[in-house]
Amino acid sequence: MxxxxxxxxxxxxxxxxxxxxxxxxxxxxxxxxxxxxxxxxxxxxxxxxxxxxxxxxxxxxxxxxxxxxxxxxxxxxxxxxxxxxxxxxxxxxxxxxxxxxxxxxxxxxxxxxxxxxxxxxxxxxxxxxxxxxxxxxxxxxxxxxxxxxxxxxxxxxxxxxxxxxxxxxxxxxxxxxxxxxxxxxxxxxxxxxxxxxxxxxxxxxxxxxxxxxxxxxxxxxxxxxxxxxxxxxxxxxxxxxxxxxxxxxxxxxxxxxxxxxGGKSANIILEDAPIDQAVEGVINAIFFNQGHVCCAGSRLYVQESIAAQVLAKLKFRLQSIYVGNPLDKNTDIGAINSKKQLETIERYIKLGIAEGGQIYQPTCELPSKGYYCKPTLFTDVAQSATIAQEEIFGPVLTIQTFRTMEEVIQKANNSPYGLAAGVWTDKGSRIFGLSQQLRAGVVWANTYNKFDPASPFGGYKExxxxxxxxxxxxxxxxxxxx
Amino acid sequence: MLTSFSSSDIAASIAKSPTVDQIGILERVARIQTRSFKGASKIQGLKMALSMIDLTTLEGKDTPSKVRQLCYKAQHLHDQAPGLPMVAAVCVYPTMVKEAKKALGNSGIKVASVSTAFPSGQAPFEVKKIDTLYALENGADEIDMVISRGRFLAGDYQFIYDEIAAIKELCTSARLKVIFETGELDSLDQVRKISDLAIVAGADFIKTSTGKIQPAATFPVVLTMLGSIKDHFDRTGQMIGMKPAGGISSSKLALQHLLLVKEVLGEAWLTNEWYRFGASSLANDLLMQYQKQLTGKYQSAAYFSID
Structure with missing residues (x-):
C-alpha cells in the first residue's frame, strides 16, 4: 500500500x-x-x-x-x-x-x-x-x-x-x-x-x-x-x-x-554511548539557534569503532529537521541573523570544501527570501583545517574520529578557545575523568546546551x-x- | 525452527543492544510534542491513523454479538462522513476469531487474535501452542502473542527466544506481533533488549502492551522500540512493524506518534502494513477531530457510535 x-x-x-x-x-x-x-x-x-x-x-x-x-x-x-x-x-x-x-x-x-x-x-x-x-x-x-x-x-x-x-x-x-x-x-x-x-x-x-x-x-x-x-x-x-x-x-x-x-567546543562520543540520544544531542548542540551559540558543539569527535554508524544516523536525522520561517511553530532551524553573518558562514563552507572536507547537507528547500543556511556536516576534516579551528557561528559541524581517550583529550584541548565541551558515554567514571581533563568552562555529560540561572557560565583561554x-x-x- | 540460534548467539545479540539514556529520550519526545498539526496535513494524518487501528475488544464478557457489532463498526466507522478508510484489523480473543472472520467477510480487514495465554502469559508452553493453533485454525490473520515477562526479568533470554521462535513457526502465513508488556519491564534498557531479541527471534511486529497494565504505550517506550526497528533495518534491510497499544486515546497523541515514526523510521512505515494502533476509544476521537476539520465545529460524542 x-x-x-x-x-x-x-x-x-x-x-x-x-x-x-x-x-x-x-x-x-x-x-x-x-x-x-x-x-x-x-x-x-x-x-x-x-x-x-x-x-x-x-x-x-x-x-x-x-x-x-x-x-x-x-x-x-x-x-x-x-x-x-x-x-x-x-x-x-x-x-x-x-x-x-x-x-x-x-x-x-x-x-x-x-x-x-x-x-x-x-x-x-x-x-x-x-x-x-x-x-x-x-x-x-x-x-x-x-x-x-x-x-x-x-x-x-x-x-x-x-x-x-x-x-x-x-x-x-x-x-x-x-x-x-x-x-x-x-x-x-x-x-x-x-x-x-x-x-x-x-x-x-x-x-x-x-x-x-x-x-x-x-x-x-x-x-x-x-x-x-x-x-x-x-x-x-x-x-x-x-x-x-x-x-x-x-x-x-x-x-x-x-x-x-567565542568558542569552538568539542563534543565527544565514546563507543559505549547511548548512540541515538547522542546523535540527537549532537544535533541540538550544533544546530540550536542556527549554530549562533558561543558554546555550540561545533567540533564533533567520534570514536572510530562507531563512526560510520553515527555519521549515517546524523545524516538521516538531518532529513527530518525543519528549516524555514522562524515564526512557524514546527521550524527547527530559522533564519541566519544577518546578511553579513550568512556571508561569513558561506565563506567558511566554501573554505571547508577547498580544504578537502566532505560536505553533507540535507535536501530541504530554503525560502526564496531571507537569510538561510542548510544544516551542514563536514567529514574528512583535519585538525589543522581552518573550519576545525575557527569559530564559524553557524550551522556547520566538523566531524573527526579518534581512537583513544588520550588522543581525544589532546585534540579537544588543542584550540585557543575553552568555553564548553560535551561527553557522551554510559560510564560515570569516564564522565568524571574526561571532565577533569577537558579545559572548558562547562562540560556537559550526555546532554548539551543546558542553562540555568543558578549555574555559572564562562570560559578558559580566549x-x-x-x-x-x-x-x-x-x-x-x-x-x-x- | 525457522532460524536456529545458539544460546551464545542470543547472548551476543543482547550484549550488542545499545544502552538507552532516559533523559535524552525524554528530550526527543518533548521535541515531537511541540509539533503543530494543521489543515490538510492534519486531515491526512487523522485518516491515516484511522486506517491503522486494530479495533479491539478483549474482555471476559465478550460475546459473539458484541464482536459482530465491533466488526460492523470496523467497516463503517462513521458513514455520515464520506471517504473514511476502514480500520486495519479487529483484535479479539481466540474464541471470537471465527465470529469475527465471518462478520468481516471479504472486507479486507484482518482478524488479529491475542494468544499464548494473553494477557499474563502464565501458562505452560504446550497450552500457549494450543491457544495459538486454535486461533490460526479459526482463520486468524495475525497473532498477538505475549512474552513470559517473568522469565525475561530473570534473565532467561534463551527461553524467550525459543518461545517466540516456536510460535513464529506455527504462524506459517499469519503475521506475528510480539507483546512485551513494557509496563512490567524495569527500564528502557530492558525495552531495548527485548525489542532486539524479539526481532531476531522472528517477530513481524513488536507491540508495547496488552492494554491491561498501566503505563502502556508511553512515548519513551515507543521511541526506544522504534530505535531497535531502525537499527535492524539499517543492518539487514528488513522492515519490522510497530504497534503501540494502550494509552493512546486522543487524536493529538496519535498524530504525534505518527510523526515520531516518520522522523525516526521514515515514510515507508506510514501504512497499516507496518504500523498499528491497538486501541478501542481512539477511533471515535479521531472521527470527532475529523468532523471538526471538515465542518469547523465539534460535535457531541453522542453522534458517534460506541461500538
Whole structure:
C-alpha cells in the first residue's frame, strides 16, 4: 500500500499581537530621548529582509548623557536602596516579563530570526528566571560572601550580542541591579528590539529613572561607551576580536572587566554511548539557534569503532529537521541573523570544501527570501583545517574520529578557545575523568546546551574570563574591600 | 525452527543492544510534542491513523454479538462522513476469531487474535501452542502473542527466544506481533533488549502492551522500540512493524506518534502494513477531530457510535 508523503503544513505564530513603533529613540534617564547624533539605522527581519523599525544610533555625546544619567541615579537613588527594595523591583520586572512573554518571544523571533519554538521555550523563560534568581540574591549578598566587605561598583557598561538578545541582557542587567549598580546597555545593532521592549517594562515596573539606560547603535556606539571615563565596570559578550579591543581599551584604567567570547567546543562520543540520544544531542548542540551559540558543539569527535554508524544516523536525522520561517511553530532551524553573518558562514563552507572536507547537507528547500543556511556536516576534516579551528557561528559541524581517550583529550584541548565541551558515554567514571581533563568552562555529560540561572557560565583561554550566572555571577558586580 | 540460534548467539545479540539514556529520550519526545498539526496535513494524518487501528475488544464478557457489532463498526466507522478508510484489523480473543472472520467477510480487514495465554502469559508452553493453533485454525490473520515477562526479568533470554521462535513457526502465513508488556519491564534498557531479541527471534511486529497494565504505550517506550526497528533495518534491510497499544486515546497523541515514526523510521512505515494502533476509544476521537476539520465545529460524542 503506497500513499503520498505526509508533510506538516506551516503553523504560523501570529505577529499581529505586536505593537511595533516605526521609530525607536534612546532610553535614557527613564525617558525616550532623540539621539544627539540625529542618526538612525534600520532593523531588518532576517527571515524576509523586510524593515521592522528605525532605531536611534547613539554617538559619543549620547553615551555621555546616558552614563551621566546612570551615575546620577546610582549616587542619588539606587545605591541608597536596601537590598530588599532592589529585589522588589527585580521581582516586578521578572513578573512583567513573564506576563509579556509571548510578545517578547515573537519580537525576538522577528528581529533575530530564531525559531519561535526556541524563543518561546528557551530564551524568554530563561531570561525571566534570571531576573527571579537575582532578585532573590539582592537582600542576601552578605550571606553570599560571608566575612567579606562588599559594596556595589557604580555604573556598569554592558554590551550584548545578537544571538540571545534578551537572555544576554538578563544575564547582565539582573546581577548588576541586584548588586546595587546602575547600567548603560548597548544591544547588538541587528537585535535591539527586545532591549527596547525591556525599557518599556522597566517603566511599567516603576524602576527609578536612570537605573537602566539603553543606547542603541553599531560598534562605534559600543566603543564610545567602553572609552567613557566614568564607567566602573564593563561586561561584554561577543566575538573574541572585539573582546581583545575592549581589553586593550581598558588597560591603565580601574574598570573591572568580564568577557564572554567565542568558542569552538568539542563534543565527544565514546563507543559505549547511548548512540541515538547522542546523535540527537549532537544535533541540538550544533544546530540550536542556527549554530549562533558561543558554546555550540561545533567540533564533533567520534570514536572510530562507531563512526560510520553515527555519521549515517546524523545524516538521516538531518532529513527530518525543519528549516524555514522562524515564526512557524514546527521550524527547527530559522533564519541566519544577518546578511553579513550568512556571508561569513558561506565563506567558511566554501573554505571547508577547498580544504578537502566532505560536505553533507540535507535536501530541504530554503525560502526564496531571507537569510538561510542548510544544516551542514563536514567529514574528512583535519585538525589543522581552518573550519576545525575557527569559530564559524553557524550551522556547520566538523566531524573527526579518534581512537583513544588520550588522543581525544589532546585534540579537544588543542584550540585557543575553552568555553564548553560535551561527553557522551554510559560510564560515570569516564564522565568524571574526561571532565577533569577537558579545559572548558562547562562540560556537559550526555546532554548539551543546558542553562540555568543558578549555574555559572564562562570560559578558559580566549573564550574570556569572569563568570556569569549563579553566586559566581554576583562577584563580577561587587567590590571586595578585604 | 525457522532460524536456529545458539544460546551464545542470543547472548551476543543482547550484549550488542545499545544502552538507552532516559533523559535524552525524554528530550526527543518533548521535541515531537511541540509539533503543530494543521489543515490538510492534519486531515491526512487523522485518516491515516484511522486506517491503522486494530479495533479491539478483549474482555471476559465478550460475546459473539458484541464482536459482530465491533466488526460492523470496523467497516463503517462513521458513514455520515464520506471517504473514511476502514480500520486495519479487529483484535479479539481466540474464541471470537471465527465470529469475527465471518462478520468481516471479504472486507479486507484482518482478524488479529491475542494468544499464548494473553494477557499474563502464565501458562505452560504446550497450552500457549494450543491457544495459538486454535486461533490460526479459526482463520486468524495475525497473532498477538505475549512474552513470559517473568522469565525475561530473570534473565532467561534463551527461553524467550525459543518461545517466540516456536510460535513464529506455527504462524506459517499469519503475521506475528510480539507483546512485551513494557509496563512490567524495569527500564528502557530492558525495552531495548527485548525489542532486539524479539526481532531476531522472528517477530513481524513488536507491540508495547496488552492494554491491561498501566503505563502502556508511553512515548519513551515507543521511541526506544522504534530505535531497535531502525537499527535492524539499517543492518539487514528488513522492515519490522510497530504497534503501540494502550494509552493512546486522543487524536493529538496519535498524530504525534505518527510523526515520531516518520522522523525516526521514515515514510515507508506510514501504512497499516507496518504500523498499528491497538486501541478501542481512539477511533471515535479521531472521527470527532475529523468532523471538526471538515465542518469547523465539534460535535457531541453522542453522534458517534460506541461500538
Amino acid at each position: 503506497s500513499q503520498k508523503n505526509w508533510n506538516l503544513e506551516p503553523s504560523l505564530e501570529s505577529a499581529a499581537l505586536l505593537k511595533l513603533q516605526d521609530q525607536y529613540e534612546l532610553f535614557i534617564d527613564g525617558k525616550w530621548q532623540a539621539p544627539l547624533s540625529k542618526k538612525y539605522f534600520d532593523s531588518i527581519n532576517p527571515s524576509d529582509e523586510s524593515k521592522l523599525a528605525k532605531i536611534a544610533w547613539a554617538n559619543e555625546a549620547d553615551t555621555d548623557v546616558a552614563v551621566k544619567a546612570a551615575r546620577t541615579a546610582y549616587e542619588n537613588v539606587w545605591s541608597k536602596l536596601s537590598g530588599a527594595q532592589r529585589g522588589k523591583y527585580l521581582f516586578r520586572i521578572a513578573r512583567l516579563m513573564q506576563e509579556q512573554a509571548k510578545e517578547l518571544a515573537i519580537l525576538e523571533t522577528l528581529d533575530g530570526g530564531k525559531p519561535i519554538r526556541e524563543s518561546r521555550d528557551v530564551d524568554i523563560p530563561l531570561a525571566c528566571n534570571h531576573f527571579f534568581y537575582y532578585a532573590g540574591w539582592a537582600d542576601k549578598l552578605q550571606e553570599a560572601f560571608a566575612g567579606q566587605q562588599i559594596s556595589s561598583l557604580g555604573v556598569a557598561a554592558q554590551i550584548t550580542p545578537w544571538n540571545f538578545p534578551l537572555l544576554m541582557l538578563a544575564w547582565k542587567v539582573a546581577p548588576a541591579l541586584a548588586c546595587g549598580n546602575t547600567v548603560v546597555l548597548k544591544p547588538a545593532e541587528t537585535t535591539s528590539l527586545t532591549a527596547l521592549k525591556f525599557a518599556e517594562i522597566c517603566q511599567q515596573a516603576g524602576l527609578p529613572a536612570g537605573v537602566v539606560n539603553i543606547v542603541t547603535g553599531y560598534g562605534d556606539t559600543g566603543a564610545a561607551l567602553v572609552a567613557h571615563t566614568d564607567i566602573d565596570k564593563i561586561a561584554f559578550t561577543g566575538s573574541t576580536a572585539v573582546g581583545k579591543q575592549i581589553q586593550k581599551a581598558c588597560l591603565g584604567t580601574s574598570k573591572k572587566l568580564t568577557l564572554e567570547l 573564550s574570556g574570563f569572569g563568570r556569569e550566572g549563579g553566586r559566581h555571577g554576583l562577584s563580577a558586580y561587587l567590590k571586595f574591600s578585604n
